[in-house]
Amino acid sequence: MTKHVTFIIGSLRKGSFNAQFATIAAEALAHRGIDVDYLDFADVPVFNQDTEQPTPTAADRVRTQVAEADALWVFSPEYNFSYPGGLKNLLDWLSRPIKPFDFGGPTPLSGKTVAIASVAGKSAGAGVRAKLAELFRSPFTNNTLIGGEGTGASLTPDAFATGTASFDEETRAKLVAQAEELAAAIAD
Ligand SMILES: Cc1cc2nc3c(=O)[nH]c(=O)nc-3n(C[C@H](O)[C@H](O)[C@H](O)COP(=O)(O)O)c2cc1C
Incomplete structure (x- = not known):
């Protein structure tokens, strides 16, 4: 069966730069025969x-x-270093047990292979990526983290003026390498 990765965009903004970054990863996964779907959580x-x-x-x-996802990829802006x-x-919500009140039992996050990325300011999302990595490394959720604290990108001032983020070749290559690592991790 075709594997699929669920993308979680941490920004709810329509023109999200993180969503723009995610399209590069989605394309890289598609080249390896992996489907991507997006999690719409604005109404949770x-x-x-x-x-x-x-x-x-x-x-x-x-x-x-x-x-139901074979893996998750979180792309998130950094808000106040987190x-x-x-x-x-x-x-x-995702950390709560699948069976009501079955504490210690599986949750929707349990055992998932997870990747992290961020588009933010000068920090390239180092703060939020570290926080996310800390959460996914906790023994409670037992996740496999692909690419450690993941790929970060810094916005240039023209992104805010035009609404379109540009990513340099080095950053794109790092994101594509992370996608390849994720694809290999979930291959049969
Ligand atoms: C409430 C708020 C707090 C922010 N705090 C930080 C921060 O701590 N570090 C940083 O690099 N950028 C910070 N930013 C800038 C966002 O990371 C940046 O605007 C990002 O591109 C937004 O992502 P999006 O385009 O996907 O919505 C903050 C933005 C907001 C709205």
């Missing part, structure tokens, strides 16, 4: 244990989509 409610059960429809949808709140909220 703020996590509240009082309203966790029955699982709200939007939370149930994203949990199912992630559970992840955007919406992405953290999504990860909180």
Whole structure:
């Protein structure tokens, strides 16, 4: 069966530079016969244990989509040296057990192969990538991280003026190499 990687874009912005970066990775994966789908989590409610059960429809949808993915790739902007709140909220929903109240049992994130990338300011998202790597390295979720803290890109001022980010050859090559590593990791 064709393998598929679910892309999680940490920015909800329509013209997201992270979504632009992700298209390069999607193309590299397509060349290796891997499908990509995107996780739409804009409508997932703020996590509240009082309203966790029955699982709200939007939370149930994203949990199912992630559970069915062969791998995940998170592309996220850096907000205040860390992840955007919406992405953290999504990860909180994804970290809850598949069977209600089965704490210690599998979650939608359990055992997933995961890659990380970020487009941000001067830091190239080093802060958010480190935070994401810390989360995915925790023994609780037992993930395999591809490319460590992943590929980072810094925005140039013209990106904000034009709405289009440009990525240099070195950064593109690093992202494509990460895609190749991910493809190899999920191959039969
Ligand atoms: C609330 C907020 C906080 C931000 N904090 C940082 C930061 O700590 N480091 C950084 O490099 N960029 C920071 N930025 C800039 C974003 O990383 C940058 O605008 C990024 O391109 C947005 O990604 P997107 O185009 O995918 O939405 C911040 C932006 C916002 C809106």
